[in-house]
Amino acid sequence: MQVTQYLDELPSTAASDVQLVFAFATPAAYQARVAELRAAFPQALLAGCSSAGLIAGERVDDFPMVATAISFAHSCVSHAWLKLADCAGDSFSAGQQLGAQLPKDGLRHVLLLADGLHVNGSALIDGLQHTLPAGVQVTGGLAGDGERFEQTYVYCNEHCTSQALLAIGLYGEALRIGHGSQGGWDSFGPERLITKSVGNVLYSLDDQPALALYKRYLGEHAAELPASGLKFPLSLRGPDGQPGVVRTILGVNETDGSMTFAGDMPEGTYARLMRANFERLLDGAAGAAERCNSHLTQQDAELAVLISCVGRRMVLGQAVEEEVEAVRATLGAKPVLCGFYSYGEISPLLDTEACTLHNQTMTITVLGEA
């Protein structure tokens, strides 16, 4: 397995053995350079999306584009591409359709890149996972749009489309895949009952408008919603008191006081506000990396795809690279680090089979070939 990362210049000669190129970029940059990419990597699947920041090695910045080219010795790549419009905006059936399109023989893992603002991430993953064979997991992320929350894009070869979905299938026995996801946010304050919600739109907590609660906590920063809302994700208590998931705001509606989250906000669930603890964020990143290690030893890891949450970048501010450094420190020097800051991360929940949408996490997928 060969992995090469390009920040500015792409290879002048075509590298035909490259099967997959992760091209995380701004939409403008991608459109400008897609032809170049195609020329450089004629056989590869060009995959990427817009973001709230790019990761290249241990650097984090708003690069125009970071291209990471991968060639496998014994493994293959396939993909499924879908526009949300083609499934009437139903995320669950979108996931099903994506899954249906992917060939299943030899499928080992699915990497999913999805629109960041119009998708119900949890429904999408649900729909997709139903179609996958046992043992195949999904990792990935939701495309971002900086701190603007206006429009996100997913790239697939020539396509640079908003409200689109890309599922990348990885095939072959030789593949070694590891994953890990961890947050580092702490819940605080009282539990609040989700009293009204529809899918991933939250209307009220304890019969009070959700937006009002956020404005109270944000004070003058309420003007910067939804971005400022990233500072206070909600943790949802799982059934029977089990640890649940963290949800981030994607949008607000001033008219009805509702807030759109990246995933389902089921009525009757208890939610608590969370806030970031700097140190624990870094620990989280390291922790995520450590989990990857449990699946894949340091020797085998060639590539690590880091999908971290926009909220973390906001909190970490200028020190954001420290979390990537923490990952590096844990994964070792070998794997190439690529990735982006997303509006949501996709990964199995802890050690269960069920993949789910996370927020505010550092989610890492590590690949290698035996």
Next chain:
Amino acid sequence: MSLHRLLLRQLRRHLPDYADNTAQQAALQDLLEAVSLAYQQNDHERALLERSLDITSQELIERFEQAQRSLHELEQSRGELQHSLSLLSATLEATVEGVLVVDTRGQVRQHNAQLGQLLQLSHEHLSAPQRLLKHVLRQLHQPSRQLRQLRSLWQQPSATATGELSLRDGRQLAFHTQPQIVAGEEIGRVWSFRDTTEQHNHDVLMQHQAEHDSLTGLANRSLFAQRLDHALLRAEQQQGQLAVLFIDLDNFKLINDSAGHHTGDELLCAVAQRLQAALRDCDVLARIGGDEFLVLLDELDHDAQAQQIAQRLLEVLRQPLLVEGKKLWVHASLGQALYPRDGTSASELISRADMAMYHAKSRGRNNAQSFSPVLEQQVLRRVDLQSQLQGALVRGEIHMALQPKVSLADSRIVGAEALMRWTTASGQSVSPMDFIPVAEQTGLIVQLGDWILQQALDWLSTQHDQSLSIAVNLSALQLEDEQLPARLLSWLTLRNLQPERLELEVTESMLMQNRELASRFLEQVRHYGVRVAVDDFGTGYSSLNYLRWLPIDVLKIDRSFVHDLNTAQDARAIARSILSLAENLQLAVVAEGIEDPEAAAFLKEMGCSLGQGYWYSPPLSPEAFAERLSIPIPTLSALKN
């Protein structure tokens, strides 16, 4: 971009020349801006954190306060609930009814103290439905009946029921039960009990009083009628026999008037006891008023049995009764009517027994008579006559007839016997034998009696022949009229008639039955000079010695002897004896009913001086009599032709 003030301060302190050093500024600008931004972000973060802390604290306080309020409200609710419960309990305890609430399985959920008292419950009994049920059933008179009722209620959880429980200890409880419904669903049943013993006893007493005679405790008329109806129904179904006896005490009025009402009451009770003791268990004895009793002889084996019992009853009454230390004799007249021979309904049997009783009275009392259809006819006739007789005198339907009394020696008319004749408006002649008893019963006899007497005296006063006399029959009732002698005297005086010309006739049996009364009356009239004759002599309960004491003047030989003079030796012997007796006692003799010349000859030969009969003349109207008077007297020999 302005730098963070802390940074500025730091710059001022550590790079004092910075403000003036533009080269330094240019070189450091990016760095300083980055640092400033970091400081700013830090400030924001801290502010946000502090804010979060404040808000969270506030929220927690708010929630705590809310919880406190909720708790307080809860406490209040609890307090109110407690109060409500207490109120409910107090209400439940304040009622006079015993209340029991059970759930759908019969477990006791609620009860009040009154219930415990009414049903004599202990804690144990309330613990299990079975125990409670057993305990209650044990106290009942008819547990099986109540159990049946309970079972049917069990099967109908929505049913309501009301009823009465009779307890062994004599108490009576009224109960009411209905389902307990909450939000349209039956969740149990409520029973309430009330002690109605007093009311019940009162009702029973009222019932008893309505059906029984208060003095003797015997059944009264209405209860008797009920029993009779039932017995008749049974007899009809089983084709059995029964009898109704009507008993009337004979001389009760006398005793009541003379010994006082209290003694009278005691006497009635004693009579009731005697009669009851002589009856069988299946018989019913009732007092229907005054001194009248009714007896139902049920389940008779044969007709004669009724007769036997009737005789027995009369017999026990003939024994003297000891009342308030006095020995009293009272006997009775008894009439009997049999089912089905004499009637089939209660009213028929009672009224016919009554008729038979009246018959017994007329037969001299102290006897028993059976009903016969003739009696009814008699009664009907009597009733008929009664109504007619009422106005007969006023309508002028009554006339006087005169039968000539002749001297046997020369067939000369010496006087007349006044007789009443009644011809109804329709032309029907009613015999005095029929209407006199009716008149006596209705008391009309007084008016009739006065009338005939005055008619007779009127006639007397019209006769030229001052030697003529007139005889008028008296009825027993008239003997009781204490004012009559005086009236008689005034009539005589008014007409200026000699009292000796009037003869009052009383029957031998009348004299015997009312000896004292008769004596008193007759003495009075004799005192005035009126003469007294004994009619039907020889036919009554004659005891010769009374002849000595009775104030009489004339003996009238009964027609039965006169009739048989021709054929019977003993008749002649008796006639002779009577004549002899009369002569010896200086009484005049008149022979009645002379119908043929042979009898006349015999009597003449015996020395009888006066006589009357068809042979001489039937009763005549006054006009015909006057006519007769003017006719010369034919000789005996002439008449033979």
